[in-house]
Amino acid sequence: MQTFTMFAPEAASLGKSARTRAQLMDAAIAVFARHGIEAASVNEIARAAGLANGTFYVHFRDKDEVVSVVSLALAAEIARQLDEDMRDIECAIQRVVCATRRFLQITREQPPLGWAFLKACQVLPDLRQQVGVYMRQDIARGVKQGVFTEPVDDFLIDCVGGLVLSALLSCLSGTAAADAGARTAEMQLRLLGIDKEAARAAVGQALDAHPI
Amino acid sequence: MQTFTMFAPEAASLGKSARTRAQLMDAAIAVFARHGIEAASVNEIARAAGLANGTFYVHFRDKDEVVSVVSLALAAEIARQLDEDMRDIECAIQRVVCATRRFLQITREQPPLGWAFLKACQVLPDLRQQVGVYMRQDIARGVKQGVFTEPVDDFLIDCVGGLVLSALLSCLSGTAAADAGARTAEMQLRLLGIDKEAARAAVGQALDAHPI
Amino acid sequence: MQTFTMFAPEAASLGKSARTRAQLMDAAIAVFARHGIEAASVNEIARAAGLANGTFYVHFRDKDEVVSVVSLALAAEIARQLDEDMRDIECAIQRVVCATRRFLQITREQPPLGWAFLKACQVLPDLRQQVGVYMRQDIARGVKQGVFTEPVDDFLIDCVGGLVLSALLSCLSGTAAADAGARTAEMQLRLLGIDKEAARAAVGQALDAHPI
Amino acid sequence: MQTFTMFAPEAASLGKSARTRAQLMDAAIAVFARHGIEAASVNEIARAAGLANGTFYVHFRDKDEVVSVVSLALAAEIARQLDEDMRDIECAIQRVVCATRRFLQITREQPPLGWAFLKACQVLPDLRQQVGVYMRQDIARGVKQGVFTEPVDDFLIDCVGGLVLSALLSCLSGTAAADAGARTAEMQLRLLGIDKEAARAAVGQALDAHPI
DNA sequence: TATGAATGAGGATTCATTCAT
DNA sequence: AATGAATGAATCCTCATTCAT
Numbered sequence: 041m042q043t044f045t046m047f048a049p050e051a052a053s054l055g056k057s058a059r060t061r062a063q064l065m066d067a068a069i070a071v072f073a074r075h076g077i078e079a080a081s082v083n084e085i086a087r088a089a090g091l092a093n094g095t096f097y098v099h100f101r102d103k104d105e106v107v108s109v110v111s112l113a114l115a116a117e118i119a120r121q122l123d124e125d126m127r128d129i130e131c132a133i134q135r136v137v138c139a140t141r142r143f144l145q146i147t148r149e150q151p152p153l154g155w156a157f158l159k160a161c162q163v164l165p166d167l168r169q170q171v172g173v174y175m176r177q178d179i180a181r182g183v184k185q186g187v188f189t190e191p192v193d194d195f196l197i198d199c200v201g202g203l204v205l206s207a208l209l210s211c212l213s214g215t216a217a218a219d220a221g222a223r224t225a226e227m228q229l230r231l232l233g234i235d236k237e238a239a240r241a242a243v244g245q246a247l248d249a250h251p252i
Numbered sequence: 253m254q255t256f257t258m259f260a261p262e263a264a265s266l267g268k269s270a271r272t273r274a275q276l277m278d279a280a281i282a283v284f285a286r287h288g289i290e291a292a293s294v295n296e297i298a299r300a301a302g303l304a305n306g307t308f309y310v311h312f313r314d315k316d317e318v319v320s321v322v323s324l325a326l327a328a329e330i331a332r333q334l335d336e337d338m339r340d341i342e343c344a345i346q347r348v349v350c351a352t353r354r355f356l357q358i359t360r361e362q363p364p365l366g367w368a369f370l371k372a373c374q375v376l377p378d379l380r381q382q383v384g385v386y387m388r389q390d391i392a393r394g395v396k397q398g399v400f401t402e403p404v405d406d407f408l409i410d411c412v413g414g415l416v417l418s419a420l421l422s423c424l425s426g427t428a429a430a431d432a433g434a435r436t437a438e439m440q441l442r443l444l445g446i447d448k449e450a451a452r453a454a455v456g457q458a459l460d461a462h463p464i
Numbered sequence: 465m466q467t468f469t470m471f472a473p474e475a476a477s478l479g480k481s482a483r484t485r486a487q488l489m490d491a492a493i494a495v496f497a498r499h500g501i502e503a504a505s506v507n508e509i510a511r512a513a514g515l516a517n518g519t520f521y522v523h524f525r526d527k528d529e530v531v532s533v534v535s536l537a538l539a540a541e542i543a544r545q546l547d548e549d550m551r552d553i554e555c556a557i558q559r560v561v562c563a564t565r566r567f568l569q570i571t572r573e574q575p576p577l578g579w580a581f582l583k584a585c586q587v588l589p590d591l592r593q594q595v596g597v598y599m600r601q602d603i604a605r606g607v608k609q610g611v612f613t614e615p616v617d618d619f620l621i622d623c624v625g626g627l628v629l630s631a632l633l634s635c636l637s638g639t640a641a642a643d644a645g646a647r648t649a650e651m652q653l654r655l656l657g658i659d660k661e662a663a664r665a666a667v668g669q670a671l672d673a674h675p676i
Numbered sequence: 677m678q679t680f681t682m683f684a685p686e687a688a689s690l691g692k693s694a695r696t697r698a699q700l701m702d703a704a705i706a707v708f709a710r711h712g713i714e715a716a717s718v719n720e721i722a723r724a725a726g727l728a729n730g731t732f733y734v735h736f737r738d739k740d741e742v743v744s745v746v747s748l749a750l751a752a753e754i755a756r757q758l759d760e761d762m763r764d765i766e767c768a769i770q771r772v773v774c775a776t777r778r779f780l781q782i783t784r785e786q787p788p789l790g791w792a793f794l795k796a797c798q799v800l801p802d803l804r805q806q807v808g809v810y811m812r813q814d815i816a817r818g819v820k821q822g823v824f825t826e827p828v829d830d831f832l833i834d835c836v837g838g839l840v841l842s843a844l845l846s847c848l849s850g851t852a853a854a855d856a857g858a859r860t861a862e863m864q865l866r867l868l869g870i871d872k873e874a875a876r877a878a879v880g881q882a883l884d885a886h887p888i
Numbered sequence: 889t890a891t892g893a894a895t896g897a898g899g900a901t902t903c904a905t906t907c908a909t
Numbered sequence: 910a911a912t913g914a915a916t917g918a919a920t921c922c923t924c925a926t927t928c929a930t
Contacts, residue, residue, distance in 0.1 A: 056909095057914065078290040081899055092916045097901065099914095162374045165425075195432060198422040199415055199439060206414020207407075213377070215406045227411060230442040269889070293924060304891045306928085311889095315925065480930095481893065500799075502714040505920060516895045521922065523893095586798045589849075619856060622846040623839055623863060630838020631831070637801070639830045651835060654866040693910070717903060728912045730906085735910095739904065 043088075044070040044152040046117065061099045063089045068110045073155035077107055077163050111160035111167045114153065118146065119174045132182030133229065137246040139178060140204060140228055141221035144211055154212050161205055172197045179232065189233035200231055222247060256282040256364040258329060273311045275301040280322045285367035289319055289375050323372035323379045326365065330358065331386045344394030345441065349458040351390060352416060352440055353433035356423055366424050373417055384409045391444065401445035412443055434459060467512075468494040468576040470541065485523045487513040492534045497579035501531055501587050535584035535591045538577065542570065543598045556606030557653065561670040563602060564628060564652055565645035568635055578636050585629055596621045603656065613657035624655055646671060680706040680788040682753060697735045699725040704746045709791035713743055713799050747796035747803045750789065754782065755810045768818030769865065773882040775814060776840060776864055777857035780847055790848050797841055808833045815868065825869035836867055858883060 044066055051062035067089035071080045082103050086093045100106045122139050129135050147154030160167050176197055182188035190196060207224040210216040222243050229239035256278055263274035279301035283292045294315055298305040312318045334351050341347050359366030372379050388409055394400035402408060419436040422428040434455050441451035468490055475486035491513035495504045506527050510517045524530045546563050553559050571578030584591050600621055606612035614620060631648040634640040646667050653663035680702055687698035703725035707716045718739055722729040736742045758775050765771050783790030796803050812833055818824035826832060843860040846852040858879050865875035 060914075076290070078288070082901085083899070093900090094902080094917060095915055098916095103900070195419075195422050195428050195435065198418050198427065199436070202414050202418020202421070203411055203443075206410050206417070209414070210407050210410040215410060217407065220407060223407065224411070227443050230448075231415075231439050233448065236442075236445065236447065272889080294926080295924070305926095306891050306893090307889080309926070310891095484893075500714070502712070506922080507920075517921095518896060518923080519894055522895095527921075619843075619846050619852050619859065622842050622851065623860070626838050626842020626845070627835055627867075630834050630841070633838070634831050634834040639834060641831065644831060647831065648835070651867050654872075655839075655863050657872065660866075660869065660871065696910080718905080719903070729904095730912050730914090731910080733905070734912095 044073075044150070046150075046153060047113065057099070060089075060091065060095065064091065064096060064099055064106070065110050065113065068106050069114065069156040070152050072107075072110070072159055073152035077159050082106075107160070108164065108166065110156070111164055112170065114157050114160065115167060115170055115174070118143065118153075118157070121146065131187075132178055132185050133187055133234065133242045134246055134249070135178045136182065136228060136232070137225040137243055138250055140225040141246070141250075143204065144207060144221040144224060147208055148211050151212055154208060158205060158208050158212065161201075168198075168201065171201060175201060182232065187234070190231070196231070200228055203228060203231065256285075256362070258362075258365065259325065269311070272301075272303065272307065275303065276308060276311055276318070277322050277325065280318050281326065281368040282364050284319075284322070284371055285364035289371050319372070320376060320378065322368075323376055324382060326369050326372065327379060327382055327386070330355065330365075330369070333358065344390055344397050345399055345446065345454045346458055346461070347390045348394065348440060348444070349437040349455055350462060351387075352437040353458070353462075355416065356419060356433040356436060359420055360423050363424060366420060370417060370420050370424065373413075380410075380413065383413060387413060394444065399446070402443070408443070412440055415440060415443065468497075468574070470574075470577060471537065481523070484513075484515065484519065487515065488520060488523055488530070489534050489537065492530050493538065493580040494576050496531075496534070496583055497576035501580075501583050506530075531584070532588065532590065534580070535588055536594060538581050538584065539591060539594055539598070542567065542577075542581070545570065556602055556609050557611055557658065557666045558670055558673070559602045560606065560652060560656070561649040561667055562674055563599075564649040565670070565674075567628065568631060568645040568648060571632055572635050575636055578632060582629060582632050582636065585625075592622075592625065595625060599625060606656065611658070614655070620655070624652055627652060627655065680709075680786070682786075682789065683749065693735070696725075696727065696731065699727065700732060700735055700742070701746050701749065704742050705750065705792040706788050708743075708746070708795055709788035713795050743796070744800065744802065746792075747800055748806060750793050750796065751803060751806055751810070754779065754789075754793070757782065768814055768821050769823055769870065769878045770882055770885070771814045772818065772864060772868070773861040773879055774886060775811075776861040777882070777886075779840065780843060780857040780860060783844055784847050787848060790844060794841060794844055794848065797837075804834075804837065807837060811837060818868065823870070826867070832867070836864055839864060839867065 046069060047062035047065045048059070051058045064085060068080070068085045071085050071088055075084075080103075082096050083093045085106065086096045089095075096106075100109065122142055125142050126135055126138050129138060147157065161171065172194070176192070179188060179192055179197070179200070183192055204224060207216065207220055211220050225246070226239045226243045229242060230236065234242065258281060259274035259277045260271070263270045266274075276297060280292070280297045283297050283300055287296070292315075294308050295305045297318070298308045301307075308318075312321065334354055337354055338347055338350050341350060359369065373383065384406070388404070391400060391404055391409070391412070395404055416436060419428065419432055423432050437458070438451045438455045441454060442448065446454065470493060471486035471489045472483070475482045488509060492504070492509045495509050495512055499508075504527075506520050507517045509530065510520045513519075520530075524533065546566055549566050550559055550562050553562060571581065585595065596618070600616070603612060603616055603621070603624070607616055628648060631640070631644055631651075635644050649670070650663045650667045653666060654660065658666065682705060683698035683701045684695070687694045690698075700721060704716070704721045707721050707724055711720070716739075718732050719729045721742065722732045725731075732742075736745065758778055761778055762771055762774050765774060783793065797807065808830070812828070815824060815828055815833070815836070819828055840860060843852070843856055847856050861882070862875045862879045865878060866872065870878065
């Protein structure tokens with residue numbers, strides 16, 4: 041029945057309530073991915089979780105609540121995983137490259153996660169803002185390291201975010217080739233002020249260091 | 253009642269049926285802009301057009317039809333206007349810069365148009381594909397002129413499109429400053445392989461040639 | 465199908481919309497009478513009217529709207545009928561007696577109307593207030609004629625109204641005998657300051673003058 | 677948490693089960709008063725009692741049961757208190773006057789009790805009947821004492837009850853003045869056949885004898 | 889063509905009630 | 910006894926769509 045699992049494993053060791061809630065959240069991601077967030081119905085989420093519709097309301101106040109809870113949890117989980125993967129990387133350029141590549145890799149490996157995240161970003165300004173906060177950290181680091189010469193403001197963050205999300209969409213749609221991550225990373229570096237050749241080199245170096 | 257007009261003027265000289273249809277299309281844009289495409293209801297579109305709900309179905313088979321017809325017509329109209337504005341520009345770089353700046357200018361001047369277009373792009377793959385076709389023309393011209401060194405494929409087009417749409421969102425949200433068009437154009441050139449300085453220079457030149 | 469008709473006849477000569485609305489209002493009265501106002505469901509009202517549930521919302525914004533519209537229309541219709549019946553009566557005492565007797569007679573002859581009115585009064589302060597306005601007219605007339613000596617204020621009106629409504633409940637429950645109208649009228653006169661014997665005499669006189 | 681207590685104190689000395697049940701009953705009164713009986717939900721009662729919803733069903737078969745149990749207990753408790761207050765009063769007229777005044781005083785001092793009682797009376801014929809039994813005792817005493825000349829039957833009891841309940845509603849709504857109890861008592865005496873002046877005098881005497 | 893009343897399926901939400909712990 | 914998660918029927922309401930006028 042359950043086709044996608046992200047929160048269920050973490051909740052396996054917790055109480056029954058937490059497990060059911062996790063089931064619902066996983067089901068919500070699957071439904072968001074299939075039909076989009078606005079078209080998702082509470083009944084379908086409950087059904088996908090193998091629960092009665094009323095059970096949904098034991099765990100969430102209303103549809104808006106699952107949407108925001110799930111979306112923020114999604115972003116937090118992705119951010120957590122990226123942080124973990126890049127724990128040892130100091131260089132901001134390498135961080136940006138790795139984050140971008142890993143992000144696209146993760147979402148490609150778990151399309152429901154990718155679609156749900158993408159659709160959530162389109163609908164929830166709060167989520168976009170939160171994602172911007174995550175991205176800004178590495179970008180700010182690069183500015184401090186003197187490698188990103190572009191002035192960093194909300195508009196730049198929005199554009200870089202939009203670039204990555206459009207790459208995500210390409211990947212999920214099947215349009216993109218295997219090197220989409222590398223290309224996206226390179227493009228992103230250019231938006232941040234890195235030279236074409238330097239960007240290409242940095243991506244190549246990252247590919248060598250973290251073939252993934 | 254009717255607050256936004258795009259198709260009505262063109263239809264003014266045509267038959268009554270065409271005029272009513274144009275009314276409905278303009279109303280649809282306004283409603284899409286306000287509430288989003290999924291949340292838009294046929295009744296509200298008809299009401300916004302000052303017509304009875306039944307009239308809608310005289311002109312469109314169903315809701316999906318207005319969505320696609322209006323969206324594609326929107327894109328075509330914008331493309332037509334850009335083409336007209338750039339009739340005399342030969343240089344692909346200048347065309348890209350002008351198209352980007354004019355696009356953001358148009359959508360900023362007519363927020364309903366901008367919002368409707370943005371939301372339609374998020375929902376309709378067909379529309380994105382069509383927009384890609386428009387963009388590809390100037391980009392291909394640049395390749396032919398030897399100025400865009402990046403290999404042009406669907407993925408690149410998707411990314412460039414995503415960049416512009418995210419800039420559009422920033423502009424509509426009020427986040428962006430007045431130079432958003434110039435910055436977006438410059439970023440786009442970089443994605444297409446133009447050097448940082450060359451991109452900056454090209455945008456500066458365009459600003460001189462076509463101040464607005 | 466339709467078991468109770470109050471508004472339908474008046475609407476028979478009007479447009480289709482008015483007729484359907486009247487059907488719904490009559491059905492609402494029947495349902496309010498059977499189950500009470502809070503327990504009445506929109507679906508049941510529509511079903512009782514022989515219409516689809518969605519049709520309800522073509523004619524009323526929501527459940528609250530039917531409740532208040534129907535209740536006020538009910539009160540207005542009863543008041544209209546009483547006014548018509550008492551057009552020629554000048555004496556306030558006779559008016560009070562006749563109004564009370566006729567009111568109980570009408571509601572006894574049409575139990576759904578009686579029950580719906582009673583339940584509406586229990587739930588809608590606005591309706592009670594409106595009924596108070598009607599009652600106050602004849603009472604004020606009696607004060608002007610110098611026959612009602614009791615100071616007339618909201619509290620007195622509330623009490624007199626409560627007396628009549630409890631008599632109505634008795635009648636509808638089958639507890640009351642045929643002379644309930646006369647007894648209620650007499651009690652009401654006493655509350656208004658009329659002497660026991662005078663009240664009895666006035667009621668007797670009214671019975672002679674208006675046997676029905 | 678618990679704002680209203682009526683049964684809890686009595687149950688303090690009893691077993692745990694009785695105490696929990698009393699908590700639920702007090703909570704039910706508070707909820708009935710706030711939202712009405714039909715709109716009261718079992719969950720809200722349990723929450724108001726500081727208990728889990730399942731606990732409710734340990735003590736009551738279903739919602740209907742609390743409604744009737746609580747309502748009848750409410751009436752019994754009020755009657756008990758009135759009886760106690762009037763232990764030494766022999767004269768039926770004085771008893772009626774005092775009962776009416778004390779009843780309105782008690783309900784005014786404890787609005788939740790007043791509202792819950794009022795709403796319960798509107799919904800439960802059984803409760804009205806039981807209240808009628810209580811009232812009939814003093815009235816029958818008055819008949820035996822030869823002071824109430826009106827024939828006492830169900831209809832009279834219903835009307836007298838209705839009068840008092842409408843006075844209660846006025847008091848709870850804030851419409852009524854401080855002398856509402858005295859006025860209600862006087863009106864009630866008139867309904868029972870006492871002369872205007874005698875009724876006024878009896879109430880005045882009661883006010884002297886029992887200022888509160 | 890245009891109208892707008894009517895439809896009924898579908899979605900969000902509530903709530904009395906059950907049951908395993 | 911107490912808990913509180915789970916249930917699913919019932920309710921309100923919306924909306925795309927049809928159709929007679």
